[in-house]
Amino acid sequence: GAVVSQHPSWVICKSGTSVKIECRSLDFQATTMFWYRQFPKQSLMLMATSNEGSKATYEQGVEKDKFLINHASLTLSTLTVTSAHPEDSSFYICSAQSALSYEQYFGPGTRLTVT
């Protein structure tokens, strides 16, 4: 089946620094990738949609200058949290979708803790 990986699975960073999270589709080409944020005991909130080679589309209320998304290849998308603050601490999940199917395949998530 389709496999999506995320790296790192857990990261701790200091307030004011930036952190990059990678999302990779391992056995298929992902024309579209999605980034979600999930707070404890809550649902997934879509942050942005990215298509390979073009700018990401951000959901209302998501700061595009704070959450930089790059989808440089058909197998890799990155989310960079810039100048992180404690309120950015959360669980970040990516999903990937191929041009051949409407299904989204989810990565295992990244837990970000900002101290």
Add this chain to the structure above:
Amino acid sequence: AQTVTQSQPEMSVQEAETVTLSCTYDTSESNYYLFWYKQPPSRQMILVIRQEAYKQQNATENRFSVNFQKAAKSFSLKISDSQLGDTAMYFCAFMKPAGNEKLTFGTGTRLTIIP
């Protein structure tokens, strides 16, 4: 905009019993997809079952089945012969197939299987 409602924040059931999780949605679209995802303590999102709105027959996957009532905009999940491994958060999700197919998630139901 589409909305997905899960009215049962928490449920519990004895092992081997049957449990039904409810989901309602609101849309003006005639063609769409519905999903049930499972998120165990590992937090990996796992697709349980999917239903295409144009199909009248209810989807089934082993012990999991849905009751899709299009006119009522209802999409419930039935888990038969429940097992301890079914303990998880369950999210109902809606997708409109048009370009970048975004998923709209419900708030989730926390299901606990009691041994």
